[in-house]
Amino acid sequence: xxxxxxxxxxxRRAFQLVGLGLILIxxxxxxxxxxxxxxxxxxxxxxxxxILPRAxxxxxxxxxxxxxxxxxxxxxxxxxxxxxxxxMVQNLGEYGAAAIAFDMLFAEPDRFSPARLLKDPSxxxxxxxxxxxxxxxxxxxxxxxxxxxxxxxxxxxxLSVEGNHLAAKAGIVEFGENPIAGLTSVPHWTPIAxxxxxxxxxxxxxxxxxxxxxxxxxxxPVLWDGPNxxxxxLGIEALRVAMDETNIIVEGxxxxxxxxxxxxxxxxxxxxxESGEVxxxxxxxxxxxxxxxxxxxxxxxxxxxxxxIEGRIxxxxxxxxxxxxxxxxxxGESVPGVSIHAQLLEQIMSDEMLSRSDVTAALELLSFVILxxxxxxxxxxxxxxxxxxxxxVSAAVVLGxxxxxxxxxxxxxxxxxxxxxxxxxxxxxxxxLFVSTEREKRVIRQIFSHYVAPEILDExxxxxxxxxxxxxxxxxxxxxxxxxxxxxxxxxxxxxDLVALLNELFSQVGDQIxxxxxxxxxxxxxxxxAFWNAPLPVENHPCRAAQAxxxxxxxxxxxxxxxxxxxxxxxxxxxxxxTGRACVGNIGSRSRFNYTxxxxxxNVAARIEQSCRHVQYDILVSSSVYxxxxxxxxxxxxxxxxxxxxSDLESVYxxxxxxxxxxxxxxxxxxxxxxxxVRAIRDRQSQARIDxxxxxxxALAELIEPGLRRFYxxxxxxxxxxxxxxxxxxxxFSHHRRERTPVA
Numbered sequence: 229x230x231x232x233x234x235x236x237x238x239x240r241r242a243f244q245l246v247g248l249g250l251i252l253i254x255x256x257x258x259x260x261x262x263x264x265x266x267x268x269x270x271x272x273x274x275x276x277x278x279i280l281p282r283a284x285x286x287x288x289x290x291x292x293x294x295x296x297x298x299x300x301x302x303x304x305x306x307x308x309x310x311x312x313x314x315x316m317v318q319n320l321g322e323y324g325a326a327a328i329a330f331d332m333l334f335a336e337p338d339r340f341s342p343a344r345l346l347k348d349p350s351x352x353x354x355x356x357x358x359x360x361x362x363x364x365x366x367x368x369x370x371x372x373x374x375x376x377x378x379x380x381x382x383x384x385x386x387l388s389v390e391g392n393h394l395a396a397k398a399g400i401v402e403f404g405e406n407p408i409a410g411l412t413s414v415p416h417w418t419p420i421a422x423x424x425x426x427x428x429x430x431x432x433x434x435x436x437x438x439x440x441x442x443x444x445x446x447x448x449p450v451l452w453d454g455p456n457x458x459x460x461x462l463g464i465e466a467l468r469v470a471m472d473e474t475n476i477i478v479e480g481x482x483x484x485x486x487x488x489x490x491x492x493x494x495x496x497x498x499x500x501x502e503s504g505e506v507x508x509x510x511x512x513x514x515x516x517x518x519x520x521x522x523x524x525x526x527x528x529x530x531x532x533x534x535x536x537i538e539g540r541i542x543x544x545x546x547x548x549x550x551x552x553x554x555x556x557x558x559x560g561e562s563v564p565g566v567s568i569h570a571q572l573l574e575q576i577m578s579d580e581m582l583s584r585s586d587v588t589a590a591l592e593l594l595s596f597v598i599l600x601x602x603x604x605x606x607x608x609x610x611x612x613x614x615x616x617x618x619x620x621v622s623a624a625v626v627l628g629x630x631x632x633x634x635x636x637x638x639x640x641x642x643x644x645x646x647x648x649x650x651x652x653x654x655x656x657x658x659x660x661l662f663v664s665t666e667r668e669k670r671v672i673r674q675i676f677s678h679y680v681a682p683e684i685l686d687e688x689x690x691x692x693x694x695x696x697x698x699x700x701x702x703x704x705x706x707x708x709x710x711x712x713x714x715x716x717x718x719x720x721x722x723x724x725d726l727v728a729l730l731n732e733l734f735s736q737v738g739d740q741i742x743x744x745x746x747x748x749x750x751x752x753x754x755x756x757x758a759f760w761n762a763p764l765p766v767e768n769h770p771c772r773a774a775q776a777x778x779x780x781x782x783x784x785x786x787x788x789x790x791x792x793x794x795x796x797x798x799x800x801x802x803x804x805x806x807t808g809r810a811c812v813g814n815i816g817s818r819s820r821f822n823y824t825x826x827x828x829x830x831n832v833a834a835r836i837e838q839s840c841r842h843v844q845y846d847i848l849v850s851s852s853v854y855x856x857x858x859x860x861x862x863x864x865x866x867x868x869x870x871x872x873x874x875s876d877l878e879s880v881y882x883x884x885x886x887x888x889x890x891x892x893x894x895x896x897x898x899x900x901x902x903x904x905x906v907r908a909i910r911d912r913q914s915q916a917r918i919d920x921x922x923x924x925x926x927a928l929a930e931l932i933e934p935g936l937r938r939f940y941x942x943x944x945x946x947x948x949x950x951x952x953x954x955x956x957x958x959x960x961f962s963h964h965r966r967e968r969t970p971v972a
């Protein structure tokens with residue numbers, strides 16, 4: 229009795245081991261962090277920013293001087309002569325800019341310098357040479373102007389080696405185990421034309437992504453590892469110069485080399501990634517950030533312009549389409565690179581820094597494990613639907629935590645891997661459960677097919693028939709069939725051979741029941757009980773049951789002639805059928821029940837089957853079966869049977885054959901003679917007349933169904949020839965043992 233619980237526990241443990249294996253595989257994939265996992269995580273972070281972008285604050289001390297299309301139209305194509313650039317620096321300085329940072333390169337000497345023009349062979353003899361013109365150098369003029377103001381010049385990463393090496397103007401103070409070792413590496417920096425590099429207050433990298441990086445800019449390096457040591461990014465260097473700070477403080481891990489944790493400038497602390505990058509929290513582009521370079525180039529006597537510039541960090545860049553400095557943001561917008569530097573400064577000053585640490589990644593992995601455990605445990609115990617609900621609730625909790633962490637703490641907590649990983653786990657576990665369930669269903673179906681016809685099983689599966697404790701009352705046809713001559717057979721063979729013989733017999737008999745869409749209720753020793761019209765409706769079920777009884781008769785003939793029965797006494801079957809209303813359903817306890825029928829019709833069928841021995845015929849049916857099948861089956865009246873516990877007698881009929889027999893002239897003649905014989909018996913005519921009429925029926929029955937011979941001798945009362953006791957006969961006619969009006 230403990231086998232099934234143990235087997236069920238074993239299957240559950242195997243399922244849990246599969247779930248644990250999937251969780252471990254998922255953890256391994258997350259640690260490897262392949263490109264698809266990374267991109268899915270980044271797309272989710274983009275979605276968070278699109279749902280809740282940073283708001284623009286016009287009071288933040290950051291502005292961009294934009295060399296826009298209007299400026300290029302008024303002052304000429306880029307690059308401008310350095311004298312114009314010097315004029316711009318002078319005007320911005322006089323307006324009170326806290327720092328002036330160029331998001332552009334001055335990699336080559338100014339081609340418009342008089343000294344360079346005079347050396348151009350193509351212009352020889354064309355230019356008018358003024359006194360000391362060969363000494364005029366626009367780069368020197370710009371350098372002299374730069375030296376007066378807090379100017380930061382930009383440089384860009386490049387692969388080739390050209391010009392002098394650049395060194396940072398800022399001092400780098402490190403805390404921790406060599407944190408700058410893990411910075412994004414730059415092979416070479418684009419040189420700055422001398423003497424500009426010596427005059428600038430600061431030098432910063434203009435790149436907003438590593439060399440060769442394309443696509444959406446989500447992180448910006450605040451420090452780069454250049455050939456001559458670390459170099460700050462343009463925005464960070466502009467902030468340092470504006471605050472008049474000498475050093476940038478780098479905080480790293482105390483026990484691991486090359487791990488950067490944060491950067492500090494003055495009173496600002498920037499949490500960084502291990503490689504020294506800062507996550508950007510974007511806002512939508514706002515035109516109030518930009519000042520046209522054309523306005524700045526005008527004489528510095530504009531009070532409105534002064535209000536926009538004074539005390540602010542001024543970044544100089546371009547939005548002109550032809551200068552190709554456009555980048556994609558997490559909000560799906562295309563902005564100039566100088567805007568990204570400006571947004572970095574804005575979020576530093578507003579203390580809206582996004583953060584994501586190793587602890588966050590560990591919590592993400594833990595949430596994946598918890599989600600996987602919940603899905604596995606619930607599915608193992610309650611099934612896929614409950615697991616889906618529990619997993620959905622858990623996923624909603626994780627999603628809510630991620631959103632609250634972003635909204636309130638600006639922490640980037642990834643839910644894509646826990647959720648997608650959980651969904652994959654759920655799908656694989658559901659598939660495993662489906663396969664194992666289908667395997668079990670096939671086994672159950674194979675077992676159940678011995679009791680229910682395969683087409684009924686198909687209909688039950690298609691209709692979603694559910695087995696529940698309890699039943700319903702409906703009309704059914706019940707059959708009982710018992711082996712006659714079982715005792716002599718059991719005495720002639722061993723118990724093992726007897727069981728094998730019964731199994732073979734019941735297999736052949738049961739096949740006929742299933743062939744006619746019957747349901748085998750149970751095998752009771754040497755008997756079988758079956759019923760029709762449940763669990764699914766069976767059209768013309770009384771006729772189906774009668775046909776099954778006839779097929780069982782023929783199957784028994786074949787069985788007795790088989791090699792299994794060679795040398796053994798033949799077996800006979802007694803079969804009784806009745807139609808009526810009964811309660812059909814699952815009867816038993818909540819944990820263990822049988823699908824069966826309960827009702828008076830069951831008792832009627834059982835008593836009719838027992839009466840076969842008194843009638844000396846193998847198949848008897850009730851009046852209810854007769855009334856519903858008399859147009860389809862060849863049947864003859866056999867009298868009444870006295871049922872225990874009932875005051876009324878039940879009329880019964882012998883089942884001779886199917887419709888083919890019914891339609892033969894021989895049976896129709898036999899039916900007439902039989903009815904005359906029954907009337908003679910009821911009218912108490914002389915025994916001699918009854919015997920003659922019985923002989924006529926027997927002679928005709930030999931041509932139709934030889935088994936009727938014993939029935940007629942019993943019916944006429946001449947049972948002594950067959951060693952039968954007429955006084956034990958349960959068939960009651962009006963002149964036998966009880967006075968009663970016969971049933972027509």
